[in-house]
Structure formats: C-alpha cells, structure tokens
Amino acid sequence: MPAFAGQRRVYALDLPRPNRTAPPSDWSGWLGRWLDAAGLARVDIVGHSLGGIVAAEFAAAYPQRVRRLVLVAPAGIPCGRGLVGRALPVAGALADLGGWLPMVVGDAVRARPVPVVRSIYFVWSRDLRSELTGVRAPTLLLWGDRDRLVPARVADEWHQILPASRIVYVSCGHVPMLEAPEQVAAEVLGFLGQELEHDVGDEGRPRVVNGMRLAGDHDETSVR
Numbered sequence: 084m085p086a087f088a089g090q091r092r093v094y095a096l097d098l099p100r101p102n103r104t105a106p107p108s109d110w111s112g113w114l115g116r117w118l119d120a121a122g123l124a125r126v127d128i129v130g131h132s133l134g135g136i137v138a139a140e141f142a143a144a145y146p147q148r149v150r151r152l153v154l155v156a157p158a159g160i161p162c163g164r165g166l167v168g169r170a171l172p173v174a175g176a177l178a179d180l181g182g183w184l185p186m187v188v189g190d191a192v193r194a195r196p197v198p199v200v201r202s203i204y205f206v207w208s209r210d211l212r213s214e215l216t217g218v219r220a221p222t223l224l225l226w227g228d229r230d231r232l233v234p235a236r237v238a239d240e241w242h243q244i245l246p247a248s249r250i251v252y253v254s255c256g257h258v259p260m261l262e263a264p265e266q267v268a269a270e271v272l273g274f275l276g277q278e279l280e281h282d283v284g285d286e287g288r289p290r291v292v293n294g295m296r297l298a299g300d301h302d303e304t305s306v307r
Contacts, residue, residue, distance in 0.1 A: 086268035091275070094121070098137065107133075107205035111140035115148070124148065127275050131155040131260065132233065133206050143217035152220040153271050156233045156257055159211035160240050215244045222248035223274040225267060227255040 087093045099105035099113060114137060118126065127150050130138030135157025142149040222245050226238045238250050251270050255262035 086264075086272065090272060091127075094123075098134065101201040101205070107201065107209075110137045111144060114141050115145060118148070125150050127151040127153070129153040129155065129271060130157060132158050132257070135159060136206065136209055136211065139211055139215060139218065142220050142222075143211075143214045146217060146219040149218075149220040151275055152218065152222040153225065153274065154222060154241070155225045155259055155267070156227060156230055157224075157241070158206040158233060159209055159215075160237050161210055162234055162237050212240075212244060215241075218245055218247075220247070221274075221277075223271065224248055224250045225259055225270060226250060226252050227257055227259050227262065228252045229255060230257045232257045 084093065084095065096114070096117065098110055101107050105113060118124075125148055128138045128142065130136070130153070132155070135154045136159040138152060139154060139157060139159055142152045224238050224241050224245075226233075226235050228235050235252065238252075242248050242250050253259045253263045253266055253270075259267045
C-alpha cells in the first residue's frame with residue numbers, strides 16, 4: 084500500500100459481509116455502485132483470489148469502466164479438485180504466510196464463521212470462463228509458483244481466455260502481496276504505468292462518499 088499510494092490514488096475496499104442482502108453473486112454490482120458513489124468513471128482494478136473473481140466479473144460486465152486489470156492468483160476457473168483436494172492445501176497455504184498468519188486468522192474470526200463459509204463456497208463453485216470473453220482491459224496475471232490453493236497451471240487457462248493478458252510468476256505461495264510485497268508492487272506499478280492510447284485519467288480532487296472523505300491526488304493522506 085505505501086508503494087502504491089506514493090504514485091497513485093488508491094482505494095482499498097473491504098467486500099461486504101455475505102448475507103441475503105449482499106450475496107457474493109452481487110459483489111461486482113456492489114463495486115459498480117461504490118465507484119458511482121465515489122465519482123470514479125474509469126479505474127484500474129486489482130483483485131486477489133476471491134477479490135479476483137469480483138474484479139474479473141466487473142471488468143467483463145463493464146469493460147468501458149476498467150482501464151487496466153490486475154488479477155493476483157484469482158479464483159473463478161475450477162482446478163478440477165474435489166472437496167478433500169481443495170481443503171488439504173489450506174493448511175500449507177496458511178503456513179506459507181509465516182508472520183502474517185495471525186492477521187489472516189484474526190480477519191477470519193472477525194468476519195465470523197458463516198460468512199466465511201459462504202465466501203469459500205462461492206469461490207469453489209464460481210466458474211467465470213463463459214464470461215471472461217467480455218474482458219477488454221489489458222490484464223496482468225500475477226501468480227505464486229508454489230500456490231497450493233489456486234495452482235499455477237490454472238494461469239495458462241486464464242491467459243488463453245484473456246487475449247490482452249500476460250503472466251508473471253512470483254516465487255511464493257497463494258498470497259504474493261504478503262509473501263513477496265516488493266516484487267508485487269514493482270510488477271503492478273510497472274504494468275499500470277505503461278501508456279495506453281486514448282487514455283484519459285480521472286480528475287484528482289477530494290471527495291466525500293457516505294460521510295467519509297476520500298483523498299485526492301494532492302492530499303497527503305489516503306484511504307485504506
């Protein structure tokens with residue numbers, strides 16, 4: 084986040100807790116409504132794992148609103164595993180986090196068990212392949228070469244479906260932004276910094292959304 088915020092205006096969003104009024108199947112719509120409220124017409128989007136599903140869904144449904152797309156070990160293409168085959172790698176993936184494990188476990192506890200289970204079911208059951216042809220944004224696929232949850236072999240299928248994509252493998256597991264933050268930041272910023280023909284940036288100005296002040300380009304603070 085500090086590396087990104089030093090060069091870009093950054094909004095870090097927590098997805099809604101899944102329930103009847105905010106099911107995971109509507110999270111991409113929720114993202115669109117949030118962007119409308121923030122006055123952001125066209126953006127770069129970065130999503131990891133479950134967030135990668137939401138980011139890819141949004142980019143497919145609203146291609147005119149996504150300038151560039153970064154998917155970090157995204158879920159959304161089945162890897163051919165059964166229940167046991169999916170569950171067993173979780174312990175290894177958690178072990179890969181090292182010192183970050185207490186934070187991840189604490190987040191899961193705060194989210195509460197039922198919403199966590201609903202989110203996991205959504206990740207395991209969602210298949211985006213028929214929708215991904217709607218993605219038009221240049222896309223960076225970032226993948227840990229030791230990812231136990233979303234195997235690196237799945238990256239090839241994403242790459243084949245998304246014609247304007249490229250893959251970068253990182254020497255880590257399922258959570259590259261925690262396991263290799265410097266490399267991830269450099270890859271993402273390099274990708275987002277490449278010029279696009281006919282690109283028009285947002286006007287950078289402070290905004291207030293739902294009572295919360297959002298920092299503009301010239302503010303020293305940022306929203307996390």
